[in-house]
Amino acid sequence: xxxxxxxxxxxxxxxxxxxxxxxxxxxxxxxxxxxxxxxxxxxxxxxxxxxxxxxxxxxxxxxxxxxxxxxxxxxxxxxxxxxxxxxxxxxxxxxxxxxxxxxxxxxxxxxxxxxxxxxxxxxxxxxxxxxxxxxxxxxxxxxxxxxxxxxxxxxxxxxxxxxxxxxxxxxx
Amino acid sequence: xxxxxxxxxxxxxxxxxxxxxxxxxxxxxxxxxxxxxxxxxxxxxxxxxxxxxxxxxxxxxxxxxxxxxxxxxxxxxxxxxxxxxxxxxxxxxxxxxxxxxxxxxxxxxxxxxxxxxxxxxxx
Numbered sequence: 001x002x003x004x005x006x007x008x009x010x011x012x013x014x015x016x017x018x019x020x021x022x023x024x025x026x027x028x029x030x031x032x033x034x035x036x037x038x039x040x041x042x043x044x045x046x047x048x049x050x051x052x053x054x055x056x057x058x059x060x061x062x063x064x065x066x067x068x069x070x071x072x073x074x075x076x077x078x079x080x081x082x083x084x085x086x087x088x089x090x091x092x093x094x095x096x097x098x099x100x101x102x103x104x105x106x107x108x109x110x111x112x113x114x115x116x117x118x119x120x121x122x123x124x125x126x127x128x129x130x131x132x133x134x135x136x137x138x139x140x141x142x143x144x145x146x147x148x149x150x151x152x153x154x155x156x157x158x159x160x161x162x163x164x165x166x167x168x169x170x171x172x
Numbered sequence: 173x174x175x176x177x178x179x180x181x182x183x184x185x186x187x188x189x190x191x192x193x194x195x196x197x198x199x200x201x202x203x204x205x206x207x208x209x210x211x212x213x214x215x216x217x218x219x220x221x222x223x224x225x226x227x228x229x230x231x232x233x234x235x236x237x238x239x240x241x242x243x244x245x246x247x248x249x250x251x252x253x254x255x256x257x258x259x260x261x262x263x264x265x266x267x268x269x270x271x272x273x274x275x276x277x278x279x280x281x282x283x284x285x286x287x288x289x290x291x292x293x294x295x
């Protein structure tokens with residue numbers, strides 16, 4: 001049987017999934033005009049591109065941010081009951097449902113297959129790039145050392161590394 | 173698009189998200205070494221089903237929209253898959269990342285074609 005926590009989590013994911021699906025369907029509906037298609041030879045719609053890339057960036061950013069915040073909250077004893085359901089609801093629910101993989105696989109059944117494959121390559125390369133940027137940005141903003149001692153210790157390690165590095169170069 | 177269809181779309185999407193969460197957890201419980209395979213399997217299954225739906229229903233059918241845009245759109249995910257790949261790349265496992273990307277893509281296209289022919293054959 002599902003425990004209370006699991007039920008709350010499932011409810012959060014359901015609500016998030018609903019919101020994500022409506023958002024995707026809404027963007028699709030708004031951009032389903034023929035002049036919003038990337039090209040009239042491409043069956044790919046602009047909506048799929050925008051939604052998938054935005055979702056990849058935001059999931060990269062927020063996932064990284066909340067990973068760091070959870071570590072900090074656990075260390076400082078600041079964990080709240082609603083943190084986990086809210087975060088899972090947004091990441092697994094909203095962004096999971098906002099972005100889609102299944103619609104992409106259908107496009108190969110169309111006429112201009114090479115153009116669609118090109119669009120697919122752009123989508124994957126772009127997705128990996130924006131997700132990497134999102135994660136880097138979040139890490140830069142939220143991975144700051146929480147206590148001054150750990151900051152000093154990190155500085156010390158860096159200096160020792162620099163020192164060793166310069167020694168190594170000298171020997172060569 | 174009618175309001176009823178709109179409401180069912182959202183309900184189907186939420187149900188799809190819960191199905192994805194459960195299937196992902198079930199796979200992660202069994203395959204400890206590669207937790208990324210959960211989402212990969214979800215996406216491949218979603219592609220099989222959308223192929224079937226595209227072969228079986230007409231695109232203007234309300235059933236098709238609820239199943240494809242609603243349930244399967246909420247079930248399959250691009251962002252989690254991409255972030256899994258980026259995580260592999262960040263830890264230096266570039267070969268695993270490339271294999272995950274290409275493997276999922278090829279398997280899902282194959283699954284979509286299988287579903288498409290299956291759906292057409294059944295109508």
